[in-house]
Structures are given as structure tokens and as C-alpha cells.
Amino acid sequence: MAVRGRTDGHRVARTWWCSVSVSALVLGTGGLGVSAATAADSSGTTGTTTAYADGAFHLDVPSVVRESDIVLGQPNTKNTEAIPLGNGSVGAAVWAQKGYTAQLNRDDTFPDRKSPGQIQVPGLAAMTQADDYHASLDLYTGTYTQQGGGITATTYVRADKDELVLDVTGADPGSSQTVTAGLWDGRTPTAAVSSDKKTASLAETWKDTATGGDGSTWGTLLGVTANGKDVTASVVDSKTVRVSFKANAKGSYKVVVATPSWKGGDGAATAATLLASDATASSHKLVAAHERWWAAYWKKAKLLQMSSADGEAQYMENLRTLFLYQQASLMRGQYPGSQAGAAPLFSAFEDQHTWVPADYWFWNIRMQLAANISSGTADLNSSIFKLYTDNLASNEAWTRSHVPGTQGVCVSETMRYNGGGDYGDWTANRSCDTTIAASYNSQTFSTGAEVALWMWRQYQQTGDLTQLEQGYPLMKSVAQFLLSIGTVGSDGKLHYTGNEHENQWAVKDPSMLVAAMTATYPVIAKVATLLDQDPDLVTRLDDATAQLPGLPRTDSATHTQVVENSSKDSDSGWVLAYSAQPNASLHNVENTQLEATWPFGLIGDQAGSLHDIGVRSFESRSFKTSNDWDYDAVYAARLGLADQIPTVLKDDIEKFQVYPNGLSTEAGVDFYNEQTGIVALATNEALVQDYTGTIAVAPAWPSDWDVSGSVATLNKSTVDVQYSGGKLTTVLLEAGKKSTQPVRNPWPGTSVEVRDVTAGTVSVASTKADVLTLETKAKHSYLIQQVDSPTTSLDYAPVTGTAATAAKHLGPVQIGLDAPAAPAQLSSLFDNSGITKDADTDAGNIDGGTASLSYEALAAAGASPGKTVSADGFDYTWPASAVGGGSKDNVVANGQRVAVGASGSALGFLVTATYGPASGTGTVHYADGTSQDFTLGSPDWLNGSGTVALKPSYANRQGNTQYDSPAYVNSVSVPLTAGKKVDYVTLPTVSAAPAANTPTLHVFAMAVKGASTDTGPAISAVSVADGDTVSGKTTFTVDLAGDAKDVSYTYIELNKGSGHVWVTDNTKATGSHNNGLHPSLVVDTTTLANGAYGLKIDAVGKNGKTTEKQVAFTISNGS
Incomplete structure (x- = not known):
């Protein structure tokens, strides 16, 4: 078929498409309209377009992936800002502490998941401290590039080998x-160098002798x-080694770090x-295989390009694209690189882990597993x-001793890497253990069934019969266990009886x-039949299925009545229950009564009383925005609650x-990747x-x-979808194998047809049927379109993207770091109201x-708005805005840049801390381009151990009440280099805002001791720049x-033209x-002729010195 409209590949608007793997294609209403996507072309007109042309869906993979690159406008000096890299077995976290720091991690250093160590390259401080520093993580190639000061x-962590390369x-x-390279206290490596003295190493081994351990050897x-x-x-010492070298003649060098799986030997x-x-x-040779792997990965992954007017969809x-990047970086090793919802391969926190590092939680990894299946990356599962098939024997042995009287296997919800339900030394919290008092997962018996279900879902999508055969013994054993406990x-x-x-x-x-x-x-039972196995088990499963109780329901008013059938589903006063004991004590904040929607698929979006009680249960759920693993958006997608998905995702992400x-x-201190898994899963489920x-x-x-974009579906298939302006416009099914595939009519009640665009034939003639039946052939694509508004009549515009160039924001959270703001006066940076009047606390x-x-207490102590506070040899000016009533009167130290413009012997700060002590490292930036780090801190505001500048006799609390004890504001002195003018100061990054249990540093004023300037x-800043039009x-x-x-004063003069003809100035203009x-200077430019103008600015200091600046711009008020 011919391509219509633009064919140059230029993306004329952000049209949105999705590709999905197919088994049965269903298009729901979901609040969707029924028309094509729209796009504005280069002339500014708006028209309907499609990315479908010539039998294919066209999406430029590299450019769409790079829309989600992580961009840093300033160095990520804290480990909590580290950039994650990995190849599935090895991971790294990279940040700018001491120039350059990277922590290496592996997937197989059990039971404590110890890190192989951290490396530091201090010479790169010349790059990270440069004013023009910027950096980005290129998701498409898995490489992190930093630039600054010409360096x-x-x-990258090589995709083809367990190495980190710094080029x-x-x-x-x-x-x-x-x-x-170094390790830390608690580690006992052997530090050594190679015989040629060119390679340094740290090697360590240990045995797993912890509770549940088998004595096996592990190491780094x-x-x-x-x-x-x-x-x-x-x-250097017993925990530190160093490699010294010189840059090559062209200023280049490489650092290569190897961290293989290690069980002992000659490390050096x-x-x-x-x-x-x-x-x-060569750099090219080293990176070539790495880049090929990533290109192949993104080619198979299913991408979604999303947009909304408020930017939330973007x-x-x-986050969804980051999830795909994270999975490729975490999940290619022998063991899953995500554990307890966290991503230990990305750890920047030495050997610290919040949860028992030897254990895996299925609850916190299943969203990743499911999203991989529908994102075309099922192999990462x-x-x-x-993990579960290899540990079948050990888990069966655990079941015999800890769940006596049963058969088969109880799969532990928190399972050790080598099987069993031990949770560290906390024996009272073991999983699959009826010999102890009931606890969190001691009687959670549903995990094994869910693992089996996902093995089946993986097979449905991939058709990998070998993997299904490998999983069947586990599935069979799970069935035997469940059949034995009723x-x-x-x-x-x-x-x-068991845990919910x-x-x-x-x-x-x-x-x-x-x-x-x-x-x-x-x-x-279906798998057993497919594999021609265990007919007796199939019979037992069929019989047990008929005897199962229904889902428990309860009255929403009292949660005391219970039925286990559908008799109350139409009653608006009834909802799904956690169990047949709905009033039993709750020990966590999970909306598990909605698990019948997902993952178990018993309740969906089809109209009826079961759907109705599902919706009521969702709307009345007890827990909202409770954790980063919150599944509510996924439940909403299964129930067809399209309007709930943006709100739920947004609230969870912002928190x-x-x-x-x-x-x-x-x-705790971990980086968690389970939330990006929720975003990916929820958006996939909402679309297909x-x-x-x-x-x-949809x-x-x-x-x-x-x-x-695209979503993977049944039978190795893909569904490509475009939806814009509330309307579905393009649906293309790319069949992976021969099958009979039911598909819901994407436009209910509307005549549609299905064309085999590979063969050039009509597969389904015009019909209004609710469900279409497609007889698909492998490698054929099927265009589903409205008869009256066919996709083939639309202009063509491929889906393309633009690489990210700045940090992205959603409310209070962000991806990337913003470029630092220009240095500003301290008072203009005030962001906290820390002072109140006693009658308005x-x-x-x-x-x-x-x-x-x-x-009032501050005034009595000598601090009134705008007045001088003398302390420690400094004359501070107390903030003029410190008047109460919600006025901002201090800045929370969080990396702000404060203009100074003076020289002297010392720089003073008037500070206090809450939930202190609080401190951090700041930087003095001199006018000559040099810099000086310093430590700025304070004891807690209710602790008088600092250099006290102010001691108000009491502090205020909520409800116009007081703390009957003094508060303290302290003076901190930072020595300055003699004769150097301070341009600006970067405050320490301590916290973003005051919060309970969060040390926070507040700065009220700054002063220079012995201040002098040799310039004006x-x-x-000037509000107009060269080349502007006003x-x-x-x-x-x-x-x-x-x-x-x-x-002293500042003279601002407006001149016309290149001859600098005076027009007015700020001594004359009203x-x-x-x-x-x-x-x-206030000017009504409508009284002036259009044309070229300029400002001449003279800032005159008390020292008699003048600073001059000129700006050229244009005045234009129409003809």
C-alpha cells in the first residue's frame, strides 16, 4: 500500500501508538473515543495520522528510548543520586563524590550480598567541579557520559563481560x-598486585553458615x-589498593574493573x-559488543510513547522505559538482581541492606515478572x-519438616536463595511453617500457586515448551500440597486455614x-494434559475445583457478615472480604481482596454483578498510597477503571x-525498582x-x-496501538505463530474489518460482532480498522522521539538533576517559614x-527584622522577612548557590538545625575560578552546644503554645583565602525540606568578616538579555x-540606537x-518608536568603585 502524507521520517507531532503481542485481541471501551490520532504538521495544521504504512507499524526505537534518558545538570555528589548500570550479573552505582566514585555489586555474593568494593578516581574532580558540567545516562546504549572542563x-558495565569500563x-x-579500590570495616579481603605490577585486586571468600545456610563458599x-x-x-593497606598512571599524550586513559563470580583462588x-x-x-573494540547487545535488546522490547497535557503521561x-532498562541491567544473571523489591545490583550503600539479603519475596518481584511478559522481554524471567525450580527438592524437604501432615511443596513467600523459609535469625517469622505461632508469612500458602500460574502465562506468550516442561515438576508438587491442606x-x-x-x-x-x-x-491440569502427565492428578484437580468455596464477601458496614458465593454481588452494601473472618486483625496494608482481579483474573471489566462488587471493593479499599509496591493501578486496569489509573500512579510516585x-x-537505605515495575505493568494492562x-x-x-507503541501478547504476538485525543486510531496485530485468536471489537457496535496486510487479503469481512475471530499465520500482520473510517485512509507519520536534555519533574519528585540556578541573594532563596508570632504559631x-x-522571644534576644545581629566577630543582618505570618525567613540547605561578591578573612553563617545535629559539605567559589570546600553544621536547635548567636528563651509549637525551654541559633565561621574575592557559595546538600526524623540545616543570614571589595x-542578573524583544x-x-x-546606588539608563541617545533613566522615570x-527602571515602551535600544547600568559601591554592564535589545509594539 502507498504511503500517504509525510514520508521523511520527521516527527510532526507526538502521536501515540502501542504494539502488543497477541493471543486474543480485546478492545474495551475504557472511556475511549472512536477516531484516529491527530498530529500537527510543519505548517501548523492538524490532521489525523497513523504510524501504519506498507504492512508495518513504524516506530523509531533509538529516539523513543532516549526520551527517557537520565540527564544531570549538575554533579550527583551524593550516593542517593547514583546512576545505575549493569549487565544482569554485575551492577554498579556511579556518583561524583571525590571526583568519581563507583560501587560494584554482584548477584551471587550470598548470604549477605557483599559488594566487591568501591573505586574512586579523584582526578575527575576537574570534570565534576567544572561550571559547564553535565551528564546523561543513554538508555539505548547503557552508557553514562559525563562532561565538564573539556573532559x-x-x-558502562559491559553487556558481554563482567567488567566496568571508565573511558x-x-x-x-x-x-x-x-x-x-577499597572495602570498609567488617571486610577482610586479601589486597594484592599482579606479578607485572599493573593490576591490583581485592579478593575475599566466606562460607554461608547463617541460619538456613548450607556451608557453601561465596566470595568477591x-x-x-x-x-x-x-x-x-x-x-595501600589491608582493604585498599591503588593503580597510579599518567594520561596519554592526547589526554586519554581508561580504567577497567573486573568483578567475576568468585569462590576462591589467586585473586591477583x-x-x-x-x-x-x-x-x-581500543575504545571502539571494547564497547562494540556492548552496544550491539543493547541495540538488540531494545529492538525486541515493546515501547510505549505517552503524552498528556499535564505532562504526567510523559x-x-x-518510568516505564527506565523499568525496561533496569530489567536488562538486573535480571540476566544466575540469580534475580531484584530482591525484596529493591535492586541490590545498583546499591551505593556498601554492604547495607534493609531486608534479609539472602531471601527473595515473590510479592515484590511478581510485578516485574508480569511486566516483562507483556513488554516482550519474557526471557529476563x-x-x-x-530460582524456584532449582530449589524444589530443598523446599519439599522444608515442607516435610515445617508443614507436617502435607504432601508436595509449600513455596515460601520469603524464600532463601537456596530454598527454605528461614528469615535470617528471626525464627518467629519463617515462611511455610505451621510449627510456629502464626506470623507474617508462616501460613501464606498461595505463593506456589502464583508461581505456577506465571509459568503458564510465560508459556502462553513465548511458546517455550522446554521451559514449561522444566516447570511442571514444581507445578505438580504445588498442586499436591494444596490438595492436601483442605x-x-x-x-x-x-x-x-492460612494467611491472607x-x-x-x-x-x-x-x-x-x-x-x-x-x-x-x-x-x-491443562499443563499435565498438554505434557501427557499424571492423569490421576488431573482428575483430583478437576474434582477439587468443583469443591472450592467462592471468594469470601462481607457487608461493608460492619464486616461481620460473610458469604462465599455470588448471592450478595448485586447488593450495594457488600464487598469482597480478606477472608471468611473479615474482622480478623490486620498486620499489613495490602488490598489483597482485589487479587481476584490480578493476578488471578477471576474478575474483570465485563459488565455484571461480579464486576460491580469488584468496583465497590476497589472504591472502598482500606489502603491507598501505602507502599511503592501498591498494586491498585493494576487492579483498576483489570476492572476497566481508566480514570483511576493516572491518579493512583501519580500519588504513589510522588510519595x-x-x-x-x-x-x-x-x-531503609536501598534503591527499589518495584515501583517502575508497577508503572510498566499498569500501563501495559491498561492498553492491552x-x-x-x-x-x-485499550x-x-x-x-x-x-x-x-507496542505490547507483547499471546502466541509470540504483538499488538501495535495508537490512541490520541480520546480516540483509538490504529490497531495492528503482528502474529507470532499460527493460531485462532479472538479479539474484542476495538470499536464496539461499529463495523470493522480485519486485513491480512502481509498477504494482501481480507481476514474478517465487515462485521459489528463483539468478538472477532482471527485465523492467524506466523509472521503475518493483521490490521483491524473501522470500515467507515479506515486506518488506511489516514496520513502517515512515524513515531519518533527526541533525546532528553533536562531533568523531568512530577510534583515534588524528579528524574535527573536540574542545572544549578544562578547564584542569588540569600533572601531570595528563603523557602521555609521558621518564625511565628506567639498568637499565630x-x-x-x-x-x-x-x-x-x-x-517575640527572638526580639527579646536581640533579633528583629532587618536589624544587625553581632556574633563571633560577624555583623549579620537578621532577615527583614522574619515577621511571622508564614513569611519565608530562612533557607533549608540543599545545594543552593548564594551570591557573595566580597573578600575578607572569614565567611559567617547564622544557622540552626532541626532533628539535628545536621551538617554537610559546602563550597566557596572564588572569582579567580578556584574553590574551597568547607563543613557547615549546627547542633539541634534545642541544644546549646554550638557557638550561640541567639538564645530565645522559648520556642513555639502548634496551637499557639510554647516549649518551655530555650532555642538556639548559632554562628559558624569558615576561613577564607586572603586576598581572594568570593564570587558565590554552594550550600551543603542536607535535606530538601523539614521533615520528622530528618536532620535539616537552616540558614538565616551570611556575612563576611573584614569584608572588602576592589570592584563595584x-x-x-538583568531582567532583559542581549537580543531580547520587549x-x-x-x-x-x-x-x-x-x-x-x-x-551606594545603581544608575540604569535607557538609550536608543547605536549612538546611545539618552531616553530616560531610573532617577527620572516614575x-x-x-x-x-x-x-x-520602569518604561512604557508604547510611547517609543520601535527599534534598537540598550541599557547602560552603573552599580556604585560605598567603596567608590563602579561596575558597568550594557544590554542591547529591541522594542517592538507592532506597526
Whole structure:
């Protein structure tokens, strides 16, 4: 078929498409309209377009992936800002501490998941401290590139080998460099160098003798070398080694770090052998295989490009693409690289882990598993399934001793890497253990059934019969266990005692268990039949399925009544229950009564009383925004609640995605990747569902989100979808194999047809049927379109993207780091209201707990707005805004840049801390380009151990009450280099805002001791720039650095043309002023002729010195 419209590949608008693998294609209503996508072309017109042309769906993979690159506008100096890299076995976290720091991690250093170590390259401080520093993680190639001061550093963990490569260009030729590798207290490595003195190594081994351990040997090996001149390795101490070298003549060098799987041996010799050829290989040769792997990965992964007017959909796209990157970086090793919802391969926290590091939680990895299946990356699930199949024997042995009287296997919800339900030394919290008192997962019996269900779903998508055969023994053993734990009640039904996951303990008929058996028994029977295995087991499963109780329901008013059938589904006063004991105590915050929607697929979006009670249960759920693993958006997608998905995802992300690398927090010090898994899974489910065997397209897609892309579905197939402006426009099924595939009519009640665009034939003639039946052939594509508004009539526009160039934001959270703001006056950076009047204490909040300093008590102590506070040899000016009533009166130290513009012997800070002590490292930036780090801190504001500048006799608390004890504001002195003018200061990054239990540093004022300037006041900003065009009534403002008391006046003159003909100035123009730090000139430009104009600015200091600046611009007010 001919291509219509634009064919140059230029993306004329952000049209949205999605490709999905197919088994049965279902298009639900989900609030979707029925028309094609729209796109604005280069002439500014708007028209309907499609990315379908010539039998294919066209999406430019590299450009769409790179829309989600992580961009840093400033160095990531904290480990919580680290950039994650990995190849599935080895991971790394890279940040700019001490120039360059990277922590290496492996997937097989059990039981404590110990790190092989950290490396540091201090010479790269010349890059990270440069004013033009910027960096980005290129997701498409898995490489992290930093630039600054003429230096470029590219870092990647090789996709083809367990090595980290740091490739540097632009360093000073011949400059001396070092790379240091080290471990920390508690580690006992052997530090050594190779026989040629060019490779250094740290090697350590240990045995797993912890509770549940089998005595096996594990270890770490880190080997490091460099490509440069005069390479020399040395041992610094028992935990530290160093490689010293010089940059090559062209200013380039490479650092290569190997960290193989290690069980013992000669670490130095092994490292030298691994690194020998790699250190000297060309940069191109070293990276080529790595880049080929990533290109192949992205070619198979299913991408979604998303957009909404508020930018929220774009942010979800970024997180979903980051999920795909994370999975490729985490899940290719022998063991899953995600554990307990965290991503230990990305750890930047030495050997610290919040949860027992030897254990895996299925609850926290299943969203990743499911999203991989529907994202076309199901092969990344192999290590998850292997974890359970390889440990079948050990888990069966555990079941015999810990769940006596049963058969088969109880799969532990928190399972050790080598099987069994031990949870560290906490024996009272073991999984699959009825010999102890009921606890979190001691009687969680649904996990095995869910693992079996996902093995089947993986087979449905991939058709990998070998993997299914490998999984069948586990599936069979799970069935045997579940068949052995029920008891027939007086109603003739089977009943069970167990946990409702972690929510309720040892209750009757937990909802998850009932749902798991209802969904999984038929699946295991089907697999046994498919593999021609165990006919007796099939009969037992069929019989047990008929005897299973229904899902427990309860009255929403009292949660005391219970039925286990559908008799109350139409009653608006009834909802799904956690169990047949709905009032049993709750121990966690999981909405497990909704698990019948997902993963078990017993309730969906089809109209009826079961759907209705599902919706009521969702709307009345007890827990919202409770954790970063919150599955509510997935439940909503299954129920067809399209309008709920954006809100749920947004609320969860704004609460938990606190790290600028896109990872989230749930507890402790870990980076968590489970939330990106939820985003990927929820968006996939909203766009395409196939769990019934029938494909549904856009059953729950939000009407104000546009999307273009692909989702993997049944039978190795893909569905490509475009949805824009509330309307579905393109649906293309790319069949992976021959099958009979039911598909819901994407446009219900509308005549549609299906064309085999590969063969050029009509597969389904015009029909209004609710469900279409497609007889597909392998490698054929099927275009489903409206008869009256066919996709083939639309203009063609491929889906393309633009690489990210800045950090992305969603409310208070972000991906990437913003470029630092220009240095500004301290008062203009105030962001906290820490002072209140005694009669209005609720207006302030200095500590995150609604406490504040008292305006009256401060005044009595000598601090009034705008007045001088003398302390420690400094004359501070107390903030003029410190008047209470919610006015901002201090800045929370978080890396802000504060203009100074003076020289002296010392720089003073008037500070206090809440939930202190609080401190951090700041930087003094001198006018000559040099810098000086310093430590700025304070004891807690209620602790008088600092250099006290102010001691108000009491502090305020909520409700116009007081703390009957003094508060303290301290003076901190930082020595300055004599004779050097301070341009600006970067405050320490301590915290973003006051919060309970979060140390926070507050800065009220700054001063320079012995201040002197040899120039006029520094002009830090002008409201108009060279080349600007202005019109109407305009206020030209100038911002000066320094202290207002050092400024005499500032003259601002408006001139016309190149001859600088005077027009007016701020001593003449009404409303203008020439004093203070923010002088202005007000001009009504409509009274002036259009043309070229300029400002001449003279800032005159009390020292008699003048700083001059000129700006040229255009005035244009129309003809």
C-alpha cells in the first residue's frame, strides 16, 4: 500500500501508538473515543495520522528510548543520586563524590550480598567541579557520559563481560592520575598486585553458615588496571589498593574493573588474566559488543510513547522505559538482581541492606515478572523461575519438616536463595511453617500457586515448551500440597486455614488462597494434559475445583457478615472480604481482596454483578498510597477503571520515587525498582489485556492520555496501538505463530474489518460482532480498522522521539538533576517559614512537626527584622522577612548557590538545625575560578552546644503554645583565602525540606568578616538579555550580589540606537528606584518608536568603585 502524507521520517507531532503481542485481541471501551490520532504538521495544521504504512507499524526505537534518558545538570555528589548500570550479573552505582566514585555489586555474593568494593578516581574532580558540567545516562546504549572542563568520561558495565569500563578523554596530557579500590570495616579481603605490577585486586571468600545456610563458599573479587602511561599497581593497606598512571599524550586513559563470580583462588593472577587484553584494547573494540547487545535488546522490547497535557503521561513513559532498562541491567544473571523489591545490583550503600539479603519475596518481584511478559522481554524471567525450580527438592524437604501432615511443596513467600523459609535469625517469622505461632508469612500458602500460574502465562506468550516442561515438576508438587491442606465442611465445600498473605494470619478461607486455587488448578491440569502427565492428578484437580468455596464477601458496614458465593454481588452494601473472618486483625496494608482481579483474573471489566462488587471493593479499599509496591493501578486496569489509573500512579510516585535515578524508596537505605515495575505493568494492562484468551485493546486506557507503541501478547504476538485525543486510531496485530485468536471489537457496535496486510487479503469481512475471530499465520500482520473510517485512509507519520536534555519533574519528585540556578541573594532563596508570632504559631513549621522559633522571644534576644545581629566577630543582618505570618525567613540547605561578591578573612553563617545535629559539605567559589570546600553544621536547635548567636528563651509549637525551654541559633565561621574575592557559595546538600526524623540545616543570614571589595557591586542578573524583544509597559530590574549596605546606588539608563541617545533613566522615570540590591527602571515602551535600544547600568559601591554592564535589545509594539 502507498504511503500517504509525510514520508521523511520527521516527527510532526507526538502521536501515540502501542504494539502488543497477541493471543486474543480485546478492545474495551475504557472511556475511549472512536477516531484516529491527530498530529500537527510543519505548517501548523492538524490532521489525523497513523504510524501504519506498507504492512508495518513504524516506530523509531533509538529516539523513543532516549526520551527517557537520565540527564544531570549538575554533579550527583551524593550516593542517593547514583546512576545505575549493569549487565544482569554485575551492577554498579556511579556518583561524583571525590571526583568519581563507583560501587560494584554482584548477584551471587550470598548470604549477605557483599559488594566487591568501591573505586574512586579523584582526578575527575576537574570534570565534576567544572561550571559547564553535565551528564546523561543513554538508555539505548547503557552508557553514562559525563562532561565538564573539556573532559569527557564514559562509563558502562559491559553487556558481554563482567567488567566496568571508565573511558576518559580531554584530561591534561601526561597528568598524573590514580584509581583507588577499597572495602570498609567488617571486610577482610586479601589486597594484592599482579606479578607485572599493573593490576591490583581485592579478593575475599566466606562460607554461608547463617541460619538456613548450607556451608557453601561465596566470595568477591575486584581487579582494577588502567590504560595510560607508567601504570603501577600498589597495596595501600589491608582493604585498599591503588593503580597510579599518567594520561596519554592526547589526554586519554581508561580504567577497567573486573568483578567475576568468585569462590576462591589467586585473586591477583585471575584479575590480571581477565584484564590483560581489555586494558589495551581500543575504545571502539571494547564497547562494540556492548552496544550491539543493547541495540538488540531494545529492538525486541515493546515501547510505549505517552503524552498528556499535564505532562504526567510523559513521566509514566519515562518510568516505564527506565523499568525496561533496569530489567536488562538486573535480571540476566544466575540469580534475580531484584530482591525484596529493591535492586541490590545498583546499591551505593556498601554492604547495607534493609531486608534479609539472602531471601527473595515473590510479592515484590511478581510485578516485574508480569511486566516483562507483556513488554516482550519474557526471557529476563528465566532466573526467577529457575530460582524456584532449582530449589524444589530443598523446599519439599522444608515442607516435610515445617508443614507436617502435607504432601508436595509449600513455596515460601520469603524464600532463601537456596530454598527454605528461614528469615535470617528471626525464627518467629519463617515462611511455610505451621510449627510456629502464626506470623507474617508462616501460613501464606498461595505463593506456589502464583508461581505456577506465571509459568503458564510465560508459556502462553513465548511458546517455550522446554521451559514449561522444566516447570511442571514444581507445578505438580504445588498442586499436591494444596490438595492436601483442605478440609470438607458441612456445606460440602473444601475450606482452608492460612494467611491472607501478610494481612491476616491463620484465618478461614483467605481470599488470595481461594483465588489462587480457583485460577491455578485448571491451569496445572491443562499443563499435565498438554505434557501427557499424571492423569490421576488431573482428575483430583478437576474434582477439587468443583469443591472450592467462592471468594469470601462481607457487608461493608460492619464486616461481620460473610458469604462465599455470588448471592450478595448485586447488593450495594457488600464487598469482597480478606477472608471468611473479615474482622480478623490486620498486620499489613495490602488490598489483597482485589487479587481476584490480578493476578488471578477471576474478575474483570465485563459488565455484571461480579464486576460491580469488584468496583465497590476497589472504591472502598482500606489502603491507598501505602507502599511503592501498591498494586491498585493494576487492579483498576483489570476492572476497566481508566480514570483511576493516572491518579493512583501519580500519588504513589510522588510519595515514593524520591531518588533522581527513577528508583523509589520503601524502607531503609536501598534503591527499589518495584515501583517502575508497577508503572510498566499498569500501563501495559491498561492498553492491552489477554488473560482471558481474548485480546482486549485499550480496556482501561485513560481518555486524556495519548499513546503510541507496542505490547507483547499471546502466541509470540504483538499488538501495535495508537490512541490520541480520546480516540483509538490504529490497531495492528503482528502474529507470532499460527493460531485462532479472538479479539474484542476495538470499536464496539461499529463495523470493522480485519486485513491480512502481509498477504494482501481480507481476514474478517465487515462485521459489528463483539468478538472477532482471527485465523492467524506466523509472521503475518493483521490490521483491524473501522470500515467507515479506515486506518488506511489516514496520513502517515512515524513515531519518533527526541533525546532528553533536562531533568523531568512530577510534583515534588524528579528524574535527573536540574542545572544549578544562578547564584542569588540569600533572601531570595528563603523557602521555609521558621518564625511565628506567639498568637499565630500554626503559620510556621521549622522542623516538619509544626514547631517554630518565636518572633517575640527572638526580639527579646536581640533579633528583629532587618536589624544587625553581632556574633563571633560577624555583623549579620537578621532577615527583614522574619515577621511571622508564614513569611519565608530562612533557607533549608540543599545545594543552593548564594551570591557573595566580597573578600575578607572569614565567611559567617547564622544557622540552626532541626532533628539535628545536621551538617554537610559546602563550597566557596572564588572569582579567580578556584574553590574551597568547607563543613557547615549546627547542633539541634534545642541544644546549646554550638557557638550561640541567639538564645530565645522559648520556642513555639502548634496551637499557639510554647516549649518551655530555650532555642538556639548559632554562628559558624569558615576561613577564607586572603586576598581572594568570593564570587558565590554552594550550600551543603542536607535535606530538601523539614521533615520528622530528618536532620535539616537552616540558614538565616551570611556575612563576611573584614569584608572588602576592589570592584563595584557585582551585577548578578538583568531582567532583559542581549537580543531580547520587549513591548508594552516594562520594568527592567537589576539584581546585585553582596550586602545592601555596601551599595551606594545603581544608575540604569535607557538609550536608543547605536549612538546611545539618552531616553530616560531610573532617577527620572516614575516608579523606578536606584537603591538597594534590586534597582529598577520602569518604561512604557508604547510611547517609543520601535527599534534598537540598550541599557547602560552603573552599580556604585560605598567603596567608590563602579561596575558597568550594557544590554542591547529591541522594542517592538507592532506597526
